[in-house]
Amino acid sequence: MTPKNILKYAYYPGCSLHASAGEYDLSTRELFKKLNIGLTEVPDWFCCGATPAHNVDELLSLSLCAKNLELAEQVDGDLAVACAACFSRLKTTQHVLGESDVKRKQVEKAIDAPVPLNGNVKHLLDILARDLGLERLEQAVTKPLAGLKVACYYGCLLTRPNDVPNLDCVEAPTIMEDVLKAVGAETVAWSHRLECCGANFTLSRPGVVVQLSHAILDSAKSAGADCIMVACPLCHGNLDIRQKEIEGVYSTQYAMPVFYITQLVGLAAGLGADKLGLDALIVNPMPLLKQKQLL
Amino acid sequence: MSRIGVFICHCGENISRTVDVERVAAQVGTLPGVAFSTDYKYMCSDPGQGLLKKAIQEQRLSHVVVAACSPRMHEKTFRKAVESAGLNPFLCEMANIREHCSWVHEDRDEATAKAIEIVGMMVERVKKNRVLPTITVPVTKRSLVIGGGIAGIQAALDIADAGHEVVLVEREPSIGGHMAQLSETFPTLDCSQCIMTPKMVDVANHPRIKLYTYAEIEHVEGYIGNFQVTVRKKARSVDEDKCTGCGVCMTKCPVKKIPNKFDQNLGMRPAIYVPFPQAVPNTPVIDRENCTKFKTGKCGVCQKVCGPGAVDYEQEDQLIVEPVGAIVVATGFDLYSIEEKPKGSAIKGYGEFGHGKIPDVIDGMTFERLASASGPTGGKILRPSDGREPKQIVFIQCVGSRAREKGISYCSKICCMYTAKHTMLYHHKVHDGQAYVFFMDARTPGKSYDEFWRRSIEEEEAVYIRGMVSRLYQKGNKIVVMGSDIAVGVQVEIEADMVVLATAVQPQKGADTLAQKLGISYDKYHFYSEAHAKLRPVECATAGIYLAGACQGPKDIPDTVSQASAAAAKVMTLFAKDKLEREPIVARVREAGCVGCFYCQKVCPYGAVEEKEIRDRQGNLVKVVAYVNPGVCGGCGTCQATCPSKSVELDGYTDEQIVAMIESL
Ligand code: SF4
Ligand code: SF4
Numbered sequence: 001m002t003p004k005n006i007l008k009y010a011y012y013p014g015c016s017l018h019a020s021a022g023e024y025d026l027s028t029r030e031l032f033k034k035l036n037i038g039l040t041e042v043p044d045w046f047c048c049g050a051t052p053a054h055n056v057d058e059l060l061s062l063s064l065c066a067k068n069l070e071l072a073e074q075v076d077g078d079l080a081v082a083c084a085a086c087f088s089r090l091k092t093t094q095h096v097l098g099e100s101d102v103k104r105k106q107v108e109k110a111i112d113a114p115v116p117l118n119g120n121v122k123h124l125l126d127i128l129a130r131d132l133g134l135e136r137l138e139q140a141v142t143k144p145l146a147g148l149k150v151a152c153y154y155g156c157l158l159t160r161p162n163d164v165p166n167l168d169c170v171e172a173p174t175i176m177e178d179v180l181k182a183v184g185a186e187t188v189a190w191s192h193r194l195e196c197c198g199a200n201f202t203l204s205r206p207g208v209v210v211q212l213s214h215a216i217l218d219s220a221k222s223a224g225a226d227c228i229m230v231a232c233p234l235c236h237g238n239l240d241i242r243q244k245e246i247e248g249v250y251s252t253q254y255a256m257p258v259f260y261i262t263q264l265v266g267l268a269a270g271l272g273a274d275k276l277g278l279d280a281l282i283v284n285p286m287p288l289l290k291q292k293q294l295l
Numbered sequence: 296m297s298r299i300g301v302f303i304c305h306c307g308e309n310i311s312r313t314v315d316v317e318r319v320a321a322q323v324g325t326l327p328g329v330a331f332s333t334d335y336k337y338m339c340s341d342p343g344q345g346l347l348k349k350a351i352q353e354q355r356l357s358h359v360v361v362a363a364c365s366p367r368m369h370e371k372t373f374r375k376a377v378e379s380a381g382l383n384p385f386l387c388e389m390a391n392i393r394e395h396c397s398w399v400h401e402d403r404d405e406a407t408a409k410a411i412e413i414v415g416m417m418v419e420r421v422k423k424n425r426v427l428p429t430i431t432v433p434v435t436k437r438s439l440v441i442g443g444g445i446a447g448i449q450a451a452l453d454i455a456d457a458g459h460e461v462v463l464v465e466r467e468p469s470i471g472g473h474m475a476q477l478s479e480t481f482p483t484l485d486c487s488q489c490i491m492t493p494k495m496v497d498v499a500n501h502p503r504i505k506l507y508t509y510a511e512i513e514h515v516e517g518y519i520g521n522f523q524v525t526v527r528k529k530a531r532s533v534d535e536d537k538c539t540g541c542g543v544c545m546t547k548c549p550v551k552k553i554p555n556k557f558d559q560n561l562g563m564r565p566a567i568y569v570p571f572p573q574a575v576p577n578t579p580v581i582d583r584e585n586c587t588k589f590k591t592g593k594c595g596v597c598q599k600v601c602g603p604g605a606v607d608y609e610q611e612d613q614l615i616v617e618p619v620g621a622i623v624v625a626t627g628f629d630l631y632s633i634e635e636k637p638k639g640s641a642i643k644g645y646g647e648f649g650h651g652k653i654p655d656v657i658d659g660m661t662f663e664r665l666a667s668a669s670g671p672t673g674g675k676i677l678r679p680s681d682g683r684e685p686k687q688i689v690f691i692q693c694v695g696s697r698a699r700e701k702g703i704s705y706c707s708k709i710c711c712m713y714t715a716k717h718t719m720l721y722h723h724k725v726h727d728g729q730a731y732v733f734f735m736d737a738r739t740p741g742k743s744y745d746e747f748w749r750r751s752i753e754e755e756e757a758v759y760i761r762g763m764v765s766r767l768y769q770k771g772n773k774i775v776v777m778g779s780d781i782a783v784g785v786q787v788e789i790e791a792d793m794v795v796l797a798t799a800v801q802p803q804k805g806a807d808t809l810a811q812k813l814g815i816s817y818d819k820y821h822f823y824s825e826a827h828a829k830l831r832p833v834e835c836a837t838a839g840i841y842l843a844g845a846c847q848g849p850k851d852i853p854d855t856v857s858q859a860s861a862a863a864a865k866v867m868t869l870f871a872k873d874k875l876e877r878e879p880i881v882a883r884v885r886e887a888g889c890v891g892c893f894y895c896q897k898v899c900p901y902g903a904v905e906e907k908e909i910r911d912r913q914g915n916l917v918k919v920v921a922y923v924n925p926g927v928c929g930g931c932g933t934c935q936a937t938c939p940s941k942s943v944e945l946d947g948y949t950d951e952q953i954v955a956m957i958e959s960l
Contacts, residue, residue, distance in 0.1 A: 172646020191768030
C-alpha cells in the first residue's frame with residue numbers, strides 16, 4: 001500500500017518520448033521530481049502499436065498493449081502515460097478485452113499471460129488534476145504564468161473514443177484549462193480544441209496535415225492565443241515542426257510556440273529552461289517567455 | 296380433502312421450448328391433493344379455457360392452479376373462467392413458469408425441475424385459499440385532469456361533454472401548453488393559435504369543467520373510483536373573481552424587463568403579467584420574485600391602478616381537496632437544454648454545440664416563437680444577437696435524440712416533421728435565404744407526412760445533408776457548422792447566420808415527483824409507463840389513472856389528441872358503472888390476538904386501518920383493536936409484516952400459506 005499523499009506511478013513513456021519528443025520525457029521526469037511524485041519506468045516496455053497496428057491487425061494491436069500492461073504490473077502504482085495515442089490504445093485494449101471474453105482469451109494465448117484489466121491507466125493530466133489535485137498543484141507554483149494566453153489543444157485521442165479513456169467530457173472537456181488556470185495562466189476559448197491535426201499522415205500525406213494543422217493554428221491565433229499547449233508528441237510534431245512549412249503554404253506568420261503540458265506546468269513550478277528541454281522546440285519560445293517575464 | 300386441478304400452458308413455444316411441460320404435468324399429478332393435471336398449447340385461448348371449465352365440472356375440482364405466464368398478464372382471464380365454471384374465482388392461482396423460468400433459463404432439465412417446484416409451491420398455497428366475496432365500492436363520477444396542454448384540454452372537454460364533471464389543474468398561469476407557443480402546425484400549416492385558442496375558451500366556459508391554473512398537485516390519496524386529491528392553488532396575488540382582465544396593471548407596472556418564458560425568453564414582460572395575450576384565464580399573476588412590492592415593500596402601483604380592486608398582495612396559497620374517481624395525467628414534455636449536464640443522470644450534454652453561449656444557436660421552440668405572428672418579432676425571422684435577417688440558416692436534427700453515447704437512445708418523433716416545417720416557414724419569410732438541414736434519416740410515417748417532407752425539399756428548396764454535425768463555433772458574426780455528408784463521404788463546413796437545433800423531447804421537469812405522488816411507474820427517462828405497450832396504451836398499471844400525450848413518450852399533435860380522447864373514453868367506461876368490483880385480496884385483523892398497538896395504522900400507505908372498540912355484553916369496553924376497511928385496503932401486506940403479535944394477515948398470503956410454500960421445496 002502506498003501511504004496517503006505520497007504518489008507513485010509506473011511510467012510508460014512510449015516510443016516518441018525516447019526519440020523526437022525527448023523534451024516531453026525530460027520535462028515530465030523533472031516536473032514529477034519537483035512535485036515529489038514517484039515515477040518508475042516500466043522495465044522492457046515496447047511500442048503500443050500506436051495508430052498503425054490496429055489498422056492492420058486487431059489481435060496484434062491488442063496484444064502489444066496487453067503485454068505492456070502486464071509488464072507494468074511489476075511496478076508499484078497506477079500506470080502513468082504521457083502520450084495521448086499510447087493512452088488511448090492502452091485504455092481501448094482494456095475496454096475491448098473487458099467486453100469480449102473471446103478476444104481476451106486470444107490475447108492471453110498470444111502473450112501467454114493473463115491481461116490485467118483493472119489496473120488504472122492514467123494520463124499525466126489526470127494525475128496532475130485529480131490525484132495530486134488542483135489545490136496542491138496551485139501550492140507548488142512558484143512562478144505563476146500570469147499574462148500568458150494559452151490555447152489548450154486536446155487533439156482527437158485524449159478524450160476519445162467515447163466512454164473509453166473517461167478522462168473528461170468527450171466533446172467539451174475542461175481538464176487542460178483547469179490545470180493551466182491552477183498554475184496561473186489564462187486560457188482562450190477557441191474552436192479547434194478537439195479537431196484532428198492529421199496525426200501520422202505527416203509521413204504519408206503531408207498535404208493533409210498542412211491543411212488540418214493550419215486550421216488549428218489559425219483558430220488559436222484568431223482567438224488571441226500566445227501559444228498552444230499539447231499533450232501528444234504527434235500533435236506537437238505537426239503543429240511545431242511543420243509550422244514554418246504551413247506558414248509558407250498559406251503565406252502567413254504565426255510564430256506560435258507549441259508547449260507540452262509538462263513544460264508549462266514545470267515553468268510555473270520553477271524549473272529552468274534546461275530541465276524542460278525548451279531548446280528542443282522548433283518554434284523558438286524564448287522571445288515570448290521573455291516578453292511575459294517568465295524566464 | 297382438496298381436489299386440485301393443475302393446467303400447464305406451453306405458451307406456444309415460449310414455455311415448452313425450455314420446460315418439458317408434459318413431465319411437469321405428470322410429476323405434479325402425483326402430488327397429494329392434486330386430482331387432475333394436464334398441459335395445453337394456449338391455455339388462455341377459447342379451447343384452453345374450455346378445457347379448464349370442463350375439467351372443473353367433470354372432475355369436481357375444488358381449486359385450480361394455472362402454470363403459465365405472469366399473473367399480471369392473465370390472472371383475471373383465468374379467474375373469470377373458473378368463476379364461469381361455478382367455482383369461487385379466488386380459489387384459482389397462477390404459477391409463473393414463463394417470466395420466472397422458461398424465459399430466464401437455458402438448460403431444459405434444470406428449467407423443468409424448477410417449473411415443477413414453482414407449480415408445487417402454488418399447489419400448497421392454493422390449498423389454503425379461502426372463498427372470498429367480491430368487494431364493491433362506489434364510483435365518484437368526476438375526473439381530475441393534470442396538465443392543461445392540448446392533451447389535457449382534449450381529455451377534459453371529452454369527459455365533460457359526456458356529462459361528467461372535470462377538475463383541470465395546470466401549473467402555469469394559463470392553459471395552452473406548448474401548442475399555444477407554436478407558429479404553424481404540420482402537415483397542413485394551419486396556425487396553432489387558430490385551432491387551439493377556441494378550445495381553450497371552450498374549457499373556460501364549460502359548465503362542467505372546474506379550472507385551476509397556477510396550481511399543482513400536492514397530494515393524492517385513495518384508489519380507483521375514490522381518490523382524494525389535494526390541489527395547491529398558488530397565490531396569484533390577483534383576485535380572479537374581481538379581475539376584469541382590463542390589463543391596466545400590466546401597462547403601468549414599472550418592472551418591465553423580465554424575460555418571458557412563453558417567448559423562450561426572447562420577449563419581455565412586466566412583473567404582473569399574463570403569459571400571452573390569448574391566455575385563459577385572462578387574469579394576471581404577480582411574479583413575486585421580480586415584483587418590487589414583494590422585494591422591497593415599495594411600489595404597489597398595480598393595486599392603485601386596478602379599478603375593481605382585484606390586486607391582493609396578502610393572498611396566500613390555498614389547499615383544496617377534490618374528490619374524484621379517475622385521473623388523467625397529461626403533463627406533456629419539455630425540450631432538452633443541451634448545454635446542461637443534468638446532475639446524477641447518464642445524460643451528458645453537448646457543450647460542443649455552443650447552445651446558451653452563441654446567441655444565434657437556438658432550439659426549435661425558439662424558432663417557433665420567431666416564426667409566430669404573435670411572437671416577440673411579430674413573425675419575422677430575426678437573429679437574437681443583432682436583429683438581422685439570417686440568410687444562411689442551418690437546422691440540425693436529432694440533437695440529443697438517438698445518441699446512445701450521450702445518454703438518450705430514443706427518437707423524439709416530432710423533429711423530422713417540424714424541421715421540414717421550419718424550412719418552409721423560413722422560405723416563405725426569407726425569400727432569398729437558404730436553409731440547410733443535417734439529418735440522420737427522415738422519419739415521416741404519419742398521414743400526409745412524407746408528402747410534406749418532400750415538399751420542403753422539392754418546392755421550398757431546403758438542402759438536406761445526410762450526416763451529423765460535430766461542432767459549432769462563432770467566427771466573427773457567423774457560426775461555423777462543421778459536419779459530414781455521409782452520402783458523398785466528405786466533410787462540410789457551412790458559415791451560417793443562425794442555427795436551429797432540434798433538441799430532444801424530454802418529460803417535464805418534476806415528472807418523477809408527480810409520479811411518486813400518484814403511485815404510477817415511469818421509465819429511466821421519466822416518461823410514464825403504460826400498463827401494456829400494445830394492448831393497454833392509455834392506462835397506468837395503477838387502476839383509475841390514465842395517460843394522455845407526451846408525458847408517456849414523444850408525440851405529435853394528432854397522436855396526442857387521439858390518446859387524450861382514448862383516455863377520456865376509458866374514464867367514461869369507468870363512470871358507466873355505479874359500483875366497482877374490487878379484488879377482495881385485503882388484510883383482516885384477528886381481533887383476539889390484536890393488542891391494539893396500532894403499528895399497522897402507522898405503516899399503512901392507504902390509510903385503511905381504523906380503530907374498533909370491543910365491548911362485552913354489558914357494554915363495557917374490553918379493548919380497542921385495529922380494523923382494516925376493506926374498501927380502502929390496497930392489499931400491500933405492509934401491516935402483516937409489521938404486526939408484532941401476528942394478528943393481521945392478507946388473504947391469499949397468510950403466514951401459513953407462505954410457510955407451506957417454503958416447506959414444499
Ligand atoms: S388592473 Fe385589475 S382588473 Fe385589470 S387586469 Fe389588472 S388585476 Fe385585473
Ligand atoms: S406591485 Fe409593482 S412591481 Fe409588483 S406587480 Fe404591482 S406594479 Fe408590478
